Amino acid sequence: MKKNVILFISMVVITLFAILCTGTDKNQAQNDLSLLTLERIFSDRDFSAERFGPARWLEDGSGYTTLEKSQTLEIGRDIVRYDPETGRREILISAERLVPPGENEPLRIDNYIWAQDGKKLLVYTNSKRVWRQNTRGDYWVLDLETWKLQKLGGAADPSTLMFAKFSPDGSQVGYVMKNNIYVEDLATQRIIPLTSDGTKTLINGTFDWVYEEELGLRDGFRWSPDGKHIAYWQLDSSGIREFYLINNTDSLYPKITPIQYPKVGTDNSVCRVGVVPASGGETRWFQFSGDSTRDYYIARMEWAHSSEEVILQHLNRLQNTNTVMLGNIQTGELRPVFIDADETWVEVVSENDLRWISGGKYFTWISERDGWQHVYVVSRDGKDVKCVTPGNFDVISIQNIDVEGGWIYFIASPDNPTQRFLYRARLDGEENIERVTPEGSLGSHRYQISPDGRWAIHNFSSFGVSPKIDLVELPGHHILRPLVDNEKLRTNVENLERGEFEFFRVNIGDVELDGWMMKPPDFDSGKKYPLLFHIYGEPAGSTVRDSWGGRNYLWHLMLTQRGYLVASLDNRGTNVPRGRDWRKSIYRQVGILATKDQAAALRRLLKDRPYIDPGRIGIWGWSGGGQMSLNMIFRYPELYSTAMAIAFVSDQRLYDTIYQERYMGLPDDNEEGYINGSPITHAHRLEGNLLIAHGTADDNVHYQSFERLINELVKHNKPFTMMSYPNRTHGISEGENTTRHLFSLLTRYLMTKMPPGPQSP
Numbered sequence: 001m002k003k004n005v006i007l008f009i010s011m012v013v014i015t016l017f018a019i020l021c022t023g024t025d026k027n028q029a030q031n032d033l034s035l036l037t038l039e040r041i042f043s044d045r046d047f048s049a050e051r052f053g054p055a056r057w058l059e060d061g062s063g064y065t066t067l068e069k070s071q072t073l074e075i076g077r078d079i080v081r082y083d084p085e086t087g088r089r090e091i092l093i094s095a096e097r098l099v100p101p102g103e104n105e106p107l108r109i110d111n112y113i114w115a116q117d118g119k120k121l122l123v124y125t126n127s128k129r130v131w132r133q134n135t136r137g138d139y140w141v142l143d144l145e146t147w148k149l150q151k152l153g154g155a156a157d158p159s160t161l162m163f164a165k166f167s168p169d170g171s172q173v174g175y176v177m178k179n180n181i182y183v184e185d186l187a188t189q190r191i192i193p194l195t196s197d198g199t200k201t202l203i204n205g206t207f208d209w210v211y212e213e214e215l216g217l218r219d220g221f222r223w224s225p226d227g228k229h230i231a232y233w234q235l236d237s238s239g240i241r242e243f244y245l246i247n248n249t250d251s252l253y254p255k256i257t258p259i260q261y262p263k264v265g266t267d268n269s270v271c272r273v274g275v276v277p278a279s280g281g282e283t284r285w286f287q288f289s290g291d292s293t294r295d296y297y298i299a300r301m302e303w304a305h306s307s308e309e310v311i312l313q314h315l316n317r318l319q320n321t322n323t324v325m326l327g328n329i330q331t332g333e334l335r336p337v338f339i340d341a342d343e344t345w346v347e348v349v350s351e352n353d354l355r356w357i358s359g360g361k362y363f364t365w366i367s368e369r370d371g372w373q374h375v376y377v378v379s380r381d382g383k384d385v386k387c388v389t390p391g392n393f394d395v396i397s398i399q400n401i402d403v404e405g406g407w408i409y410f411i412a413s414p415d416n417p418t419q420r421f422l423y424r425a426r427l428d429g430e431e432n433i434e435r436v437t438p439e440g441s442l443g444s445h446r447y448q449i450s451p452d453g454r455w456a457i458h459n460f461s462s463f464g465v466s467p468k469i470d471l472v473e474l475p476g477h478h479i480l481r482p483l484v485d486n487e488k489l490r491t492n493v494e495n496l497e498r499g500e501f502e503f504f505r506v507n508i509g510d511v512e513l514d515g516w517m518m519k520p521p522d523f524d525s526g527k528k529y530p531l532l533f534h535i536y537g538e539p540a541g542s543t544v545r546d547s548w549g550g551r552n553y554l555w556h557l558m559l560t561q562r563g564y565l566v567a568s569l570d571n572r573g574t575n576v577p578r579g580r581d582w583r584k585s586i587y588r589q590v591g592i593l594a595t596k597d598q599a600a601a602l603r604r605l606l607k608d609r610p611y612i613d614p615g616r617i618g619i620w621g622w623s624g625g626g627q628m629s630l631n632m633i634f635r636y637p638e639l640y641s642t643a644m645a646i647a648f649v650s651d652q653r654l655y656d657t658i659y660q661e662r663y664m665g666l667p668d669d670n671e672e673g674y675i676n677g678s679p680i681t682h683a684h685r686l687e688g689n690l691l692i693a694h695g696t697a698d699d700n701v702h703y704q705s706f707e708r709l710i711n712e713l714v715k716h717n718k719p720f721t722m723m724s725y726p727n728r729t730h731g732i733s734e735g736e737n738t739t740r741h742l743f744s745l746l747t748r749y750l751m752t753k754m755p756p757g758p759q760s761p
Contacts, residue, residue: 047493050485061451061455065082067109070094076107079093085480109123116170121141123140124137141173156177163175163205163221171185174223178198181194181204193280207220209259213658214659214662217300223278223303224275225307240268249727265657297314299313300313310326313348320342322347324365338378352397352398361380371581372391375425394577395410400449400456402453418516418546418576419442438477442462458477463546463548464549467484468486518560529565529611531616532564532620533619538573538624539573542570542575543625562757563757567605569597586663589677590663591628594628595636599635599639614639617640622648623730626645626646629644630643630692631682634685637686641689642690647694653667693723699730706722
């Protein structure tokens, strides 16, 4: 009896502490700057990174431009040019030049684009969000010879223009407005409609929800090199069923927002590509044969280093065959020149990785055709295909092609998939590959390389080490000068009380998984600690990276200060540079193989690390990580005591066509896989503590998925805790204080249900 009373009192104290922990954040932050609190993490006071850019290299590589705070106005930013060799600074455009006629303040620069001749500037401002990104706004053109500032779009409504860009000679600008494409002459301000049939469901020059979300396509038109034509996508989404988002809070009666969203196995938009004269006229459509117009994707389209042909990537519905085609703009005929195929799925090659070389005779391509992801050089007719980066490693992305020097620069990490480095190879593939990032460097490195390959803006960070940006000279990687030091952020992080952390591999029998673990500052290996896993686990990304980590890192560090072990593991199927077989092993078994890997790794850790308390093991994740968190606690109730799942898919049959079918196949052909891989199928096995959270306006993973899981848990009389965030989308960030509130919820729940601190064996 006495023992039970003591245990009860202890749990009450722990619970009260967890409830009060958020309220004491302010006092703790003031009293001890070595300790983290939610207020410090989310206040943007102590741990915000310095801003840089956006930077633009000039076409000839002679310098770059960036944005800096105005030196003469209280608000606004100047556009400044830097000489990379000398560091000479020159204000090209002061904020005063960007004050519209009749106004007192300069335009807020959300983005900017130079004309090819550098004599005009296109300023994007007053932007509004469309799905995930701010792609709708106002555009202004500044003539650097006359200093005339003019707004595009005539009498268009505010924030309705999209993807404006100069014609090659800088005399015109093309843009999309309300699903139609227009060209505006800058001298006369005459606006020519190139399409007039655009409606809510007939989309010209941009994309529907699923193309944008899963193929990364937003800007849907391209100027020809000679400026005489525009090639563009057109999507007819009239056959897609609507999903309804309900807003109950912003008006007296609910507001319903319909979204055309193709769920797995249902119809996609009808897609086609055409070319129209920039002066106006009829569109000539390219003629595709074979599949139904709803059963393929035009995943990429660009001009093919000429004004006579475009190059397209035609992806079948299963996404296991990517056919590269050249299209003749005069006849509309398509000619297949190269096919990339796989038994599972193939990746689309981005416009950054498909580059024309040798005067348009060859193009670069990235493929896994030999079991590793490599760069290939392919002849225009497709008959000559050569790998120029051979070896048992993956090329992650192309950074630059120095055509004159004959080099291709790319990111890879042959020996450690948690890190990223710059390498280069000869375009003819005849010499050994060279590492450009200095030997001995750790962490993750990113580069923005000048067109001539001489200079690069180099961004570096590592686990728990804030980003640092330098200007470097290539190929020697000589640092010319620092651009962003983040001294304040770095100092504040270094002053925090931090325990040991490690990257490790755990052997689960047929494969080793990469992972990291953070330990409490006063860690004692002779005691037992609770362990919280952070997980993603899906094929779209990974969590085990030797890079800064931002707020997630800080929140995890705060948990270690309160007595938790925090760890993460990348299971097979995650998008890391460990070869084709690693990434594609999960085909048709998403949520099945990955969960087995995670459970096997945990069992191995429990054997090898006796300081892990087997009775206090939790897991949390967002989106795909939320789905994985649910799968782990449902499938392995003997291993996990607590799970916190955010914005998750509970039933894979509720998600969209492109993503889910890419990795699982069509639902009619893999019904068992869809059912067995979905958390909702296993919800009846819940035994531990479960917190679920979702935004009701999530247009990506619908609130429907959340509610169906609730029904299943209620059906089986399973206790759980839930939080709905009204009118928040997938990131649950809209509205004042939302992000901090969510992480306060996670912190309280974790500390209540899985108490922190060491216990004696």
